[in-house]
Amino acid sequence: MGFRFIVAALALLLGAGLGPARAQELVQKQVFEAGAYRTRNGGTIANVRIGYQTMGTLNEARDNAVLITHFFSGNSHAFGRLAAGGPVGYWDAIIGPGRAIDTNRYFVVSSDTLTNLNVPDVNTVTTGPSSINPDTGRPYGLTFPVVSMRDFIEVQKRLLDHLGVRRLALVAGASMGALQVMEWAAAYPEMIDRVMPVIAHDVDPWNLAWLDVWEAPIRMDPNWRQGDYYGQGRQPPLAGLAEALRIVTLQSRDRGWARGLGMRAAEGNDPARNMMDRFAIEKWLDDAATARARTSDANAFLYLVRANQLFFNEYETPEAAFARSQARWLVVPSPGDRVFPIEGVREMVDTLRRVGRPVAVAEVGGPLGHLNGVAGMAPLAERIRVFLAE
Amino acid sequence: MGFRFIVAALALLLGAGLGPARAQELVQKQVFEAGAYRTRNGGTIANVRIGYQTMGTLNEARDNAVLITHFFSGNSHAFGRLAAGGPVGYWDAIIGPGRAIDTNRYFVVSSDTLTNLNVPDVNTVTTGPSSINPDTGRPYGLTFPVVSMRDFIEVQKRLLDHLGVRRLALVAGASMGALQVMEWAAAYPEMIDRVMPVIAHDVDPWNLAWLDVWEAPIRMDPNWRQGDYYGQGRQPPLAGLAEALRIVTLQSRDRGWARGLGMRAAEGNDPARNMMDRFAIEKWLDDAATARARTSDANAFLYLVRANQLFFNEYETPEAAFARSQARWLVVPSPGDRVFPIEGVREMVDTLRRVGRPVAVAEVGGPLGHLNGVAGMAPLAERIRVFLAE
Numbered sequence: 001m002g003f004r005f006i007v008a009a010l011a012l013l014l015g016a017g018l019g020p021a022r023a024q025e026l027v028q029k030q031v032f033e034a035g036a037y038r039t040r041n042g043g044t045i046a047n048v049r050i051g052y053q054t055m056g057t058l059n060e061a062r063d064n065a066v067l068i069t070h071f072f073s074g075n076s077h078a079f080g081r082l083a084a085g086g087p088v089g090y091w092d093a094i095i096g097p098g099r100a101i102d103t104n105r106y107f108v109v110s111s112d113t114l115t116n117l118n119v120p121d122v123n124t125v126t127t128g129p130s131s132i133n134p135d136t137g138r139p140y141g142l143t144f145p146v147v148s149m150r151d152f153i154e155v156q157k158r159l160l161d162h163l164g165v166r167r168l169a170l171v172a173g174a175s176m177g178a179l180q181v182m183e184w185a186a187a188y189p190e191m192i193d194r195v196m197p198v199i200a201h202d203v204d205p206w207n208l209a210w211l212d213v214w215e216a217p218i219r220m221d222p223n224w225r226q227g228d229y230y231g232q233g234r235q236p237p238l239a240g241l242a243e244a245l246r247i248v249t250l251q252s253r254d255r256g257w258a259r260g261l262g263m264r265a266a267e268g269n270d271p272a273r274n275m276m277d278r279f280a281i282e283k284w285l286d287d288a289a290t291a292r293a294r295t296s297d298a299n300a301f302l303y304l305v306r307a308n309q310l311f312f313n314e315y316e317t318p319e320a321a322f323a324r325s326q327a328r329w330l331v332v333p334s335p336g337d338r339v340f341p342i343e344g345v346r347e348m349v350d351t352l353r354r355v356g357r358p359v360a361v362a363e364v365g366g367p368l369g370h371l372n373g374v375a376g377m378a379p380l381a382e383r384i385r386v387f388l389a390e
Numbered sequence: 391m392g393f394r395f396i397v398a399a400l401a402l403l404l405g406a407g408l409g410p411a412r413a414q415e416l417v418q419k420q421v422f423e424a425g426a427y428r429t430r431n432g433g434t435i436a437n438v439r440i441g442y443q444t445m446g447t448l449n450e451a452r453d454n455a456v457l458i459t460h461f462f463s464g465n466s467h468a469f470g471r472l473a474a475g476g477p478v479g480y481w482d483a484i485i486g487p488g489r490a491i492d493t494n495r496y497f498v499v500s501s502d503t504l505t506n507l508n509v510p511d512v513n514t515v516t517t518g519p520s521s522i523n524p525d526t527g528r529p530y531g532l533t534f535p536v537v538s539m540r541d542f543i544e545v546q547k548r549l550l551d552h553l554g555v556r557r558l559a560l561v562a563g564a565s566m567g568a569l570q571v572m573e574w575a576a577a578y579p580e581m582i583d584r585v586m587p588v589i590a591h592d593v594d595p596w597n598l599a600w601l602d603v604w605e606a607p608i609r610m611d612p613n614w615r616q617g618d619y620y621g622q623g624r625q626p627p628l629a630g631l632a633e634a635l636r637i638v639t640l641q642s643r644d645r646g647w648a649r650g651l652g653m654r655a656a657e658g659n660d661p662a663r664n665m666m667d668r669f670a671i672e673k674w675l676d677d678a679a680t681a682r683a684r685t686s687d688a689n690a691f692l693y694l695v696r697a698n699q700l701f702f703n704e705y706e707t708p709e710a711a712f713a714r715s716q717a718r719w720l721v722v723p724s725p726g727d728r729v730f731p732i733e734g735v736r737e738m739v740d741t742l743r744r745v746g747r748p749v750a751v752a753e754v755g756g757p758l759g760h761l762n763g764v765a766g767m768a769p770l771a772e773r774i775r776v777f778l779a780e
Contacts, residue, residue: 041662043663142665146663146665204645204648204649205649205651205652205653206640206643206644206648206649208653208669208671208672209640209648209671209672209675212672213637213640216607216636217607217610217633220607220610220611220630220633227665239610243606243607243610246606250596250599254596255595255596255731255733255734258595258598258599259594259595259596262595263593263598271536271699272431272536273431275617275693275696276532276616279598279599279602279699281598281599282598282599282602302665306665309661310661313662336733338728341645341728343645
């Protein structure tokens with residue numbers, strides 16, 4: 001009790017000292033009612049709602065906005081705390097008052113995508129296969145229209161219009177967030193000054209096939225029932241979803257991370273003698289994925305996969321899409337990335353240069369492989385500050 | 391008919407010209423009855439039988455033998471043709487009369503492992519979970535004892551003893567074959583002159599976890615029934631096995647290979663509009679894996695995974711195992727390898743040097759990633775020749 005009191009008192013003192021900065025770090029999850037939406041391919045969604053959060057203030061010229069786009073399993077919580085004492089957003093190290101993406105200067109917006117994975121999470125607001133189809137009063141399931149990465153961008157564009165944003169000083173995101181950055185740069189080149197795609201290159205056929213490997217366990221789960229698992233008396237395909245998340249989790253990490261768990265057996269297990277026994281790292285992945293499955297929706301996973309596979313699907317070639325961009329690029333690869341190998345990022349940088357785009361590259365290090373671009377961005381703060389000043 | 395006749399006549403002429411060389415290239419699949427085997431962990435297998443093939447002649451000193459160890463989904467067919475007009479072995483470009491591993495000089499042996507995957511294939515002879523347990527008259531299923539990579543080596547050692555081999559001029563293999571090479575170097579250091587592990591480093595925790603991802607679809611398939619799927623009226627878990635093989639196939643290839651299939655839809659499919667529709671590369675993987683599943687056994691897949699996970703399980707550390715080796719090493723990594731990333735191979739080479747082993751490195755290139763080490767070894771022929779002359 002005594003120790004806790006001292007910690008609390010210190011926190012109070014520090015909080016008082018930082019005053020306004022601390023208050024600014026509390027963010028509020030908001031809901032944008034985007035109305036009826038016709039997908040790029042002609043599908044219709046009666047009511048689109050997505051969640052978002054902002055920090056900072058839009059200036060009179062309406063040109064100091066920054067858009068942050070989230071990764072495959074993420075949501076809008078990129079910065080700040082949604083509640084006092086709650087966790088900070090995944091890029092909080094580089095976004096906030098006085099930080100690299102300085103909310104004293106920029107109006108930073110981050111939104112949930114369409115068909116966001118985290119349906120059961122109270123801090124996620126999305127529209128997707130688990131949403132109610134007003135025509136039937138039941139969840140869409142697989143009758144929800146296929147959406148592309150470009151559809152994500154169109155819904156975000158409506159949100160920015162609604163917020164009064166005219167110009168984006170920066171669009172930045174990690175992994176699937178970086179794919180949205182690239183789609184933004186091609187779709188609305190005239191309104192974007194800078195882009196920062198982190199830990200991704202344009203989706204290639206090998207990525208497309210991996211996305212299918214990720215989702216396969218969901219389709220194999222008998223509880224999936226062709227996506228029709230919502231409602232009373234039915235079980236969602238949690239085993240398949242957990243296995244899908246296990247693959248994503250492992251591929252998003254790297255050898256250095258795995259060494260921490262080692263080659264040892266799980267407690268009480270003897271895999272050298274019993275075929276059903278487990279190793280510690282298998283158990284860790286089982287537990288992490290099972291927990292994640294409970295706050296995720298299996299159909300949303302399938303729709304997200306498809307949106308990623310439909311990356312740049314409105315352009316003849318990635319080169320044609322990149323050539324449309326008018327922004328300055330800061331490309332951030334991770335050398336140990338097993339989802340988007342760094343060779344692919346280098347090829348993308350070559351393509352960008354070939355079509356005359358101004359590009360800088362800054363690597364993000366660490367033992368986490370792909371995930372370094374989500375959890376390890378702090379060392380790049382100064383580089384990002386310089387990029388924003390250029 | 392006329393054209394065929396000319397081809398046949400030419401073949402006859404060429405065959406006559408090459409004479410003995412051609413005849414030597416026909417290999418015969420043989421069976422080694424290894425008898426009762428007690429696993430390193432105390433399990434018992436009543437009768438071990440494995441298939442093997444040889445080319446060349448053992449000399450009087452019995453020291454001109456070469457052992458070739460196969461990859462995860464392979465068998466002993468590394469060189470030669472099992473029938474006139476049939477396909478050549480996977481490393482035929484570097485093994486044969488006058489080739490890098492010259493069968494005019496070396497006695498080359500290649501054997502099927504325990505728990506080989508290709509159970510329904512007529513050219514594979516193995517003992518594993520699908521074998522009949524003489525105590526029950528029924529297939530072992532999961533009652534077959536867990537076997538380790540070291541058990542593979544012990545059975546091969548019996549085969550070499552049976553053939554009269556005293557000394558190995560070379561032990562070479564790709565992928566899981568390279569893991570056997572490393573186990574051989576540590577288990578019988580005094581009998582080996584040279585080792586050539588291709589496209590692998592010692593199994594690390596990240597590999598161990600991937601192996602579990604590979605096998606997970608088998609365990610998810612309701613037809614698997616805890617391994618008890620043999621016999622009348624039962625269906626083997628072909629869907630799960632095919633999905634497992636799909637993951638292996640994709641991870642064993644690389645981005646350059648995938649580009650050939652592109653981002654296009656499968657014929658008659660429209661994945662931009664229909665959630666159940668497929669892309670061409672997905673269809674290619676589906677078809678390849680489904681075909682492979684028909685000549686594979688799901689339980690054997692699980693036992694192979696476990697044997698790989700138990701790599702070097704009798705040594706405190708990989709370093710301790712490598713320190714036992716007395717051989718010269720030629721390590722062959724592939725830069726685009728997504729199963730055993732080249733950084734890991736470089737770390738292994740550092741470890742080998744730290745413990746004082748003589749090591750050379752030769753990279754194998756090509757668009758196939760990991761598979762370059764199986765299908766693309768021809769350019770390394772001269773390097774291997776030099777290594778064998780050293």
